[in-house]
Amino acid sequence: MxxxxxxxxxxxVNVKEELEEDPDxxxxxxxxxxxxxxxxxxxxxxxxxxxxxxxKRKKAAEEGQENSATVKKKIKGKKEKVIKEEGGHSVSTKKKKTKEEIEAARALKVKKKEEEEKQRWRWWEEEKYEDGVKWKFLEHKGPYFPPGYQPLPDDVKFYYNGKPVKLSLPAEEVALFFAQMVDHEYTTKEVFRNNFFKDWRKEMTLEERQLIMDLNKCDFGELHAMHIKKVEARKNLSKEEKLVNKEANQKIVDEYGYCVLDHHRERIGNFKIEPPGLFRGRGDHPKQGMLKKRIQPEDVIINCSKGSRIPEPPAGHRWKEVRHDSTVTWLASWTENVQGSCKYVMLNANSKLxxxxxxxxxxxxxxxxxxxxxxxxxxxxxxxxxxxxxxxxxxxxxxxxxxxxxxxxxxxxxxxxxxxxxxxxxxxxxxxxxxxxxxxxxxxxxxxxxxxxxxxxxxxxxxxxxxxxxxxxxxxxxxxxxxxxxxxxxxxxxxxxxxxxxxxxxxxTYNASITLQQQLKELVKENVAEKLLSYNRANRAVAILCNHQRAPPKTFEQSMANLQAKMFTCKSILCVFSVVEKKKKAVQRCEEQLLKMEVQATDREENKQIALSTSKLNYLDPRISVAWCKNMEVPLDKIYNKTLRDKFAWAIDMTEHDFVF
DNA sequence: AGCGCCACTTAGAAGGCTGCTG
DNA sequence: CAGCAGCCTTCTAAGTGGCGCT
Incomplete structure (x- = not known):
């Protein structure tokens, strides 16, 4: 710098300055x-x-890369079309489909996109509210509570000291939390085990507490096996069953996932109450393993407009409080028991607020x-x-x-x-x-x-x-x-x-954004793949500055090897074909592919332990990226997926090519 | 000045989904 | 046509920083 x-x-110039001695x-x-x-x-x-x-205080992956779908085998001489779908997924035209069908599908997508754009609240064109006022009207359905505990079937048993023990429901539920985690490293940690055991015992009946004195004598094997089986079963559901589940989930989202804020329907970020479980603090957290208790409606404060339809608490329950505070952005809140801190239900990143x-x-x-x-x-x-x-x-x-x-x-x-x-x-x-x-x-x-x-x-x-x-x-x-x-x-x-x-x-924020802008200025390239590599490198410079790391992906070595293998194949083909004059087109395509893969390989390698998403999401002024895309003639969806495009709709709308941070 | 509380942003991991590939 | 890699979403922990009170 x-x-x-x-x-x-x-x-x-001024080497010998006075240094104060300050013994105290x-x-x-x-x-x-x-x-x-x-x-x-x-x-x-x-x-x-x-x-x-x-x-002292008492306080309690997205990589912006193009979809790999865009790198694909080419068939015949005809250029294959790749249609970017709204969700950011790309759909290649199937050979079977007729031209008309393809056309219709694309038209539908364009229409959907237009529709959505028309629906979008262009709040950035409106006048801002006076200081401190976050909304004038707020209506919602309250948070969604996780399903209650389902007792174990009779044939799944917990054993203590080799003998089966039928646990009381509260103790059983907490035991299952642990059982579900036994193959996680957490459960090997002394602090985690001790905290868990202490809190678990609190949930036990007197008799259970007198019997179960040593975590090492507890056998969660059958509980764990049941859990594995359940996960497996869920994975193996038929297409239809999965669809049914999906629809059921969508219904929940439709009902609880949105609110009305000043005449506009806005998506809520986290409308689900956090389910109970064992606290997963990061690193050497002294409270790891403690029981995170189930939240009841009686723990929840609702915030909404006076004139709005007040959300109904679940049957037989009442809210802790209903308030009407338009100086805050949260719709509901509760106090979590492990750290004593407050949790909030708030709007999605694409909201006005x-x-x-x-x-x-x-x-x-x-x-x-x-x-x-x-x-x-x-x-x-x-x-x-x-x-x-x-x-x-x-x-x-x-x-x-x-x-x-x-x-x-x-x-x-x-x-x-x-x-x-x-x-x-x-x-x-x-x-x-x-x-x-x-x-x-x-x-x-x-x-x-x-x-x-x-x-x-x-x-x-x-x-x-x-x-x-x-x-x-x-x-x-x-x-x-x-x-x-x-x-x-x-x-x-x-x-x-x-x-x-x-x-x-x-x-x-400043240094992240200015770094991106400077780096982008320096790195200028020819084709889109290389431009994207430059963008990612600029992004990476920021991620390194901000120390945004990730664990290297488990599949890293394998996927790298796969990519290398593909590149090798490509190179071999080029060697053979280059001597055959009439295969010119194939050679050209192959070369393009190879270049793309080489760029991809470089990018992936450099990105092994770097997380680009955090800076992209939180530190880089989106207007820099939008302007860059305009200037470089790179489609925006190459660097921003749908979620990001929604979040940064304001920037996408207002940014011209000459934007300077 | 300092405490305690509160609200809100930033963070990586885990889990889910999807479309490619063999 | 299943298996799986890689992208995307969800989850919730862990930070920052303001405010009001004493």
């Missing part, structure tokens, strides 16, 4: 458990600030573009501040900006897995190297971020940043905060004073 260079130069600012590690410390925003004189306890917010998010990021130079200059300057807190803020901001780190709110210890973001980094998460691999001032990051995804990076930084980091780490030990004078609130307060609406996370 260019701002980096100028920063480096500046630091060289360090908090020594307090035993093994880390302790949150100090947050004093800078007192007038910084040198003798005393550490104060930081507060979500879309408008999303649009706004990108507008704030674009605004940052206009003042980012000044902000960077300021934090470079702040690196020299006499106030320790200001320096820490400057270094943190440098990380957030340069490395797209998350803000790093504090978390309550013991409630969640030990993960950190920028402000919550601890000294053990970075290693300073005066030189490393021929580079100077290298910071080695190694920590677990959101979802326990490891962030590992070796980054050369400016001398001044490096020197500050050394200072921050003096007299500290493992468990101590790197930025002991900083937290996200003070950081964000500072940021919002620099630009309205500016917070730490805006930098991620």
């Amino acid at each position: 260019d701002f980096e260079d100028s920063a480096d130069r500046r630091s060289q 600012f360090v908090t020594k590690g307090k035993g093994k458990k880390r302790k949150r410390k100090v947050d004093n925003t800078d007192a007038p004189s910084s040198t003798s600030e005393a550490p104060l306890p930081k507060k 979500k879309g408008e917010k999303d649009w706004e998010k990108y507008e704030v990021a674009r605004k940052l573009k206009t003042c980012v130079d000044a902000i960077r200059a300021q934090y470079q300057e702040d690196l020299k501040s006499k106030q320790m807190g200001t320096r820490q803020r400057a270094v943190a901001l440098y990380f957030i900006d340069k490395l797209a780190l998350r803000a790093g709110n504090e978390k309550e210890e013991g409630e969640t897995a030990d993960t950190v973001g920028c402000c919550s980094l601890r000294v053990e998460h970075i290693t300073l190297h005066d030189t490393l691999d021929g580079q100077k001032c290298v910071v080695e990051f190694d920590f677990l971020g959101k979802d326990c995804i490891r962030y590992y990076n070796k980054v050369p930084v400016t001398k001044r940043v490096f020197k500050n980091l050394k200072l921050f780490m003096e007299n500290k030990q493992e468990g101590d905060d790197l930025f002991d004078r900083l937290n996200t609130q003070t950081l964000n307060k500072h940021l919002s004073s620099l630009m309205p609406g500016l917070t730490a996370k805006v930098f991620r």
